[in-house]
Amino acid sequence: MRVYALVGPSGTGKSHRAIRLAAELHCQVIIDDGLIIEENRILAGTTAKRSSTRLGAIKTALFQEQEHRDEAVQALLRCAPKGVLILGTSEGMVEKIAARLKLPAIEKIIYIHDIASSNEIRKARYNRAHHGRHVVPAPALEVTRNWTDALINPVKVFFQKKGSERKTWAEQSVVRPTFTSLGNLSISTPAIVAGITHQVQEVPGVADVGSISISHGDDGVTVRLPITAVYGQPLHVLGRKVQRLAFDILENMGISVLAVDVTIEKLVMK
Template sequence: MHVYALVGSSGTGKSHRAVRLAYELHCSIIIDDGLIIEENRILTGTSAKKAPSRLGAIRTALFQDDLHQQQCQEAIRQANPSGILILGTSDGMVNRIAERLGLPAPEKIIQIEDIASDAEIRKARYNRSQRGRHVVPAPALEVKKTWRGALIDPIRILFRKKGHERKTWTEQSVVRPTFTSLGNLSISTPAIIAAVTHQLQGMAGVHGIDDVEVDHLDEGMSLDVKIHAEYGIALHHLGHSIQQALRQVFDESIGVPVAAVNVTFTKLHLSDR
């Protein structure tokens, strides 16, 4: 078994480049932030990005929980890969991960600066620090199975196989972690209701807002909105517009994942004209 490592400080784009590097090194398994990823599926593990604190994230990434460690060791044993790529923020970290999982020390450690330009690293840092965008080197469907609320967007990466003209694609997922270096973010229910009211007031077809109820689910926030609508408006189009507007303002702008937006029309108002 060949073990390699990709090292770089947080936010420099390691996870984004992991799939391509693993392909070039003939590694079928990537170990990243507490996850064991085999090609297009997450075999097992717990993402450090789900941890509620920085300390918890570090413990998860280093497989310090015994049950987590054992599950990941067993998954690697059953997969029996010829090559593994470990991601970490330092040489010491990737060596500790290898030791914790019973793997040989990495025979080669690649620095992120070796495979990414200064401009690419600056862009990755910006996406991490300013936009809270983190990459998991696994398809969106895999991420949704265990952590749907964090998913922002899937991204596709182009490959050209060596010695062939045929192009292939692979998918990764952009997520918003539970814990970031900026601290924890919480928005109160009254603030959410105020944001909903502000967003919908003045929208064409909306005469008024009857009620807003907020429910916090594991996969994200659920909104139940009761609306007074203008008579003559196509209600199915208006309902869809309301759903899209609220999902966009919360999921994309404010950063709160939205699991559902339920719209009920409680009253129709005739036009004054």
């Protein structure tokens, strides 16, 4: 099985171009926003575009729920595709999806700027921001089976496969997700810090949590987490436990994590 990825910021037209790119790469399956799509048929999954919040949409797209993930893995095993195309907003995101769905390592990452012009990307962003229009790379019939209230209209995409003279077409669905009508959702840095601090303070062996700093990058956040530890325990074990806890807290918030750097600054007697 060969695995590819299409990466680009949200709203830049990845889903719109997914069917054509999958055909060029000979990929029978597209993984997009929590769905497993095989040649215009939804095999499994729950679309992130049905989530009531943006945070919920991120968690769905990353297959964070065990039942959702297991369903997707089983669907991939049943259809046994020779090629898979994963869509995501960052390299880290598509790599997480591949790992969670037990797929081989990604062979090649294609970036949206490689296959779409700046003008096309601007137009896609405008439609997303002003009209709340999102694309699902599957026919309207597939989408409306479980999502009748969000369909805007079907769109036909014409393309030509490599090595073929015959042009073909595929149908996509333009939808308006529930969360677009509720306004934007953002998580402030103080809220993130408070969430980490509260739970890390409960870890046995942690006496205090220092001033947490968070750096935001294009692909995720880097957290610097200083703690005061209780003397008389394996510090490397405590450090790993705190690091894993902070990482899981952020992931459950739907935040992509680049690194969690834990520093044991002080030791105190119990």
